[in-house]
Amino acid sequence: MSKKHPQPEGQPQGPERAALVSVQHRRPSSDDALAELEQLSTSAGYALAGELSCVRARPDAATYIGSGKLDELSELVSTTSADTIIFDNALSPIQQRNLEKALGKPVIDRTGLILEIFARRAQSAEGKMQVELARLEHLATRLVRGWTHLERQTGGIGVRGGPGEKQIELDRRMLDDKIKMLRTRLGKLGRQRMTQRRARRRTGAFRVALVGYTNAGKSTLFNALTKSKIYAADQLFATLDTTTRKFYLGPQVNVTLSDTVGFIRDLPHTLIEAFKATLEDTLQADLLLHVVDASSPMLREQMDEVHAVLREIGADDIPQFLIFNKSDLLPVNLQVTNAHTQSEGIEARASMPRLVVSALTGAGVASLKSALLEAVLADPRFQSSASALSDTTQISA
Numbered sequence: 001m002s003k004k005h006p007q008p009e010g011q012p013q014g015p016e017r018a019a020l021v022s023v024q025h026r027r028p029s030s031d032d033a034l035a036e037l038e039q040l041s042t043s044a045g046y047a048l049a050g051e052l053s054c055v056r057a058r059p060d061a062a063t064y065i066g067s068g069k070l071d072e073l074s075e076l077v078s079t080t081s082a083d084t085i086i087f088d089n090a091l092s093p094i095q096q097r098n099l100e101k102a103l104g105k106p107v108i109d110r111t112g113l114i115l116e117i118f119a120r121r122a123q124s125a126e127g128k129m130q131v132e133l134a135r136l137e138h139l140a141t142r143l144v145r146g147w148t149h150l151e152r153q154t155g156g157i158g159v160r161g162g163p164g165e166k167q168i169e170l171d172r173r174m175l176d177d178k179i180k181m182l183r184t185r186l187g188k189l190g191r192q193r194m195t196q197r198r199a200r201r202r203t204g205a206f207r208v209a210l211v212g213y214t215n216a217g218k219s220t221l222f223n224a225l226t227k228s229k230i231y232a233a234d235q236l237f238a239t240l241d242t243t244t245r246k247f248y249l250g251p252q253v254n255v256t257l258s259d260t261v262g263f264i265r266d267l268p269h270t271l272i273e274a275f276k277a278t279l280e281d282t283l284q285a286d287l288l289l290h291v292v293d294a295s296s297p298m299l300r301e302q303m304d305e306v307h308a309v310l311r312e313i314g315a316d317d318i319p320q321f322l323i324f325n326k327s328d329l330l331p332v333n334l335q336v337t338n339a340h341t342q343s344e345g346i347e348a349r350a351s352m353p354r355l356v357v358s359a360l361t362g363a364g365v366a367s368l369k370s371a372l373l374e375a376v377l378a379d380p381r382f383q384s385s386a387s388a389l390s391d392t393t394q395i396s397a
Contacts, residue, residue, distance in 0.1 A: 017049035019082035021073060023065055023089050024055045032298050036265070037088040037110075039215075043237065044116045049082035063102065064095045070102060077103055086113055090266065093142045111138055111268040114237075118271065121237050126189045133182040134270040140175045193280065205246070205254040206376045209282045211310065212291035213302040214262030217325040221291055221359035222259040225369070230259065237262060242281050249373045253382060258285070263309045265301070272312060279313050287375055288320045294356065295329035321353045321371065328358040 018041050022033045034051055041048065052073055060066040064087065065073065077085060084106050085099065091109040099107045108116070115135050122128040210218040214237050219230055226247040244258040258281045272279070282288065288310075292303055303322075310316040353371060357364030376382055 015045055015047040016083040017081060018046040018084045018086045019049045019073070019077050019080060020051045021065065021085060021087045021089075022051075022053040023059065023087070024053070025058070033088055036298075037086065040110075040113055040117065041086050044113055044120065046084065046086070049080040050076045052076055059089070059095075062095065063098050064089060064091055070099075074103055077105060084108060090268075096142070110266055111270075114264065114268055114271065117237050126186065129182050129186055129189075131271075133179065133186065134268065134273070136175055136179050136182070137270045137273075138268065140172075140179070190280075204381055205256045206287070206379060206382065207256050207258070207285045208287045208289060208372065209258040209260055209285035210289050210291055211260055211282055211306060211315075212262060212323075213293065213296075213306055214264050216262065216291045216293040216296075216302070217359050218262065218291045219259055221289075221323070221325060221357070221365075222257060224359045224362060224365050226257055237264075244281065249369060249376060253373065253376055255372070255376060258282075263306050265305050267305075267309060272309065279315075282310075282315050283313065283318075285315075285318055286379065287372075288315070288318050289323050290320050290352075291323045291325050293326050294324035295326045319375075321355060321368075321375075323368065324354065324356045325359055327356045327363060328361050 020034060020037050020041060022037055024033060034053055038048060038051075052069070054065065054069055056066070063070050073085070076082070082105065085103060085108070087107065087109045089109060090111050091099070091107070096107050096109060115131065115138060118131040119128075119135065122131045210222055212218050222228065222243070222245075223230060226245040228243075228245055230243050242258055242260050244256055247255055247257050249255050260279065260282055290303070290306060292299060296302060307316060310318075355364060355368050355371060357368055359365070
């Protein structure tokens with residue numbers, strides 16, 4: 001168990017101060033989990049007030065952390081003047097309500113925190129609707145159960161039930177109506193997106209999609225390959241909306257590249273469902289570039305999480321390249337040369353080609369383009385292009 005009090009109380013008015021709580025159940029080390037939770041909370045606009053971590057074999061049914069740790073958390077909240085408590089775990093509605101009652105402060109779980117970040121980051125109308133749908137579906141279980149104390153109220157003579165039951169039904173109906181409306185609108189946008197995909201398919205383009213853990217550098221690599229200037233930043237979920245561009249690999253070689261939303265550990269299922277239309281760009285790809293942050297101490301766990309999401313959306317059988325990005329952050333003695341070989345310390349994942357790049361400095365990008373061209377020309381649709389390129393090379397020689 002660890003506990004931190006980084007700042008004294010009495011600070012000037014600023015962002016909401018959050019106490020972070022991480023409970024591990026045979027997961028990555030608590031320090032790594034807390035580091036990611038701190039990044040998430042910062043991305044959501046919170047300032048760090050303090051941290052509490054512990055290991056439990058199983059969650060406590062009432063408060064998740066148990067009475068002993070709840071006393072420690074209450075002390076931490078009091079001494080650091082925390083405004084909000086953020087858990088790195090998914091809480092049940094009852095656990096969340098009990099914690100808020102005991103601590104006298106708002107409590108947010110991992111799912112709620114990620115939804116907050118997505119709400120801040122969404123730019124397009126479709127992205128905002130997808131986030132709103134996920135938020136309402138998450139809220140539905142909590143709001144409806146939150147009204148259960150009113151179910152005991154009774155109505156007038158001859159009327160079964162009363163105001164409480166009417167309020168519950170009203171809440172349910174309002175949420176259901178809004179969820180249905182959002183699903184209808186997203187369905188319409190999804191059909192429009194499918195029409196666009198069919199148009200791209202008719203052009204015979206070879207479709208490449210970038211996938212990976214959030215903040216692995218996908219958008220920076222997208223810009224390096226396509227010479228675009230889409231938003232890229234060193235933060236979690238910097239971009240949510242899928243962007244597709246054509247990029248040049250050679251004459252008569254038609255290739256499109258899509259930058260997709262990043263994945264993360266315990267990505268809420270409601271978000272995966274809401275973003276399924278956007279993730280269709282991944283399912284439609286001929287090749288996936290799985291971008292990995294080579295400098296991350298949780299590299300293997302992050303790779304596993306990405307593969308788990310790809311399995312969930314049915315994209316795990318699409319050919320992949322493993323792209324180890326951020327090579328500029330590795331010590332010189334740990335640099336790995338660009339090669340289609342297994343990188344040291346990385347478990348074998350079938351026969352995936354592996355390349356090491358730095359999207360920021362451009363190192364290895366030329367080798368990546370060469371490997372992509374080789375993959376495109378191996379596709380039967382581009383056999384004539386392969387012959388043309390071979391003839392051009394012979395003439396030049």
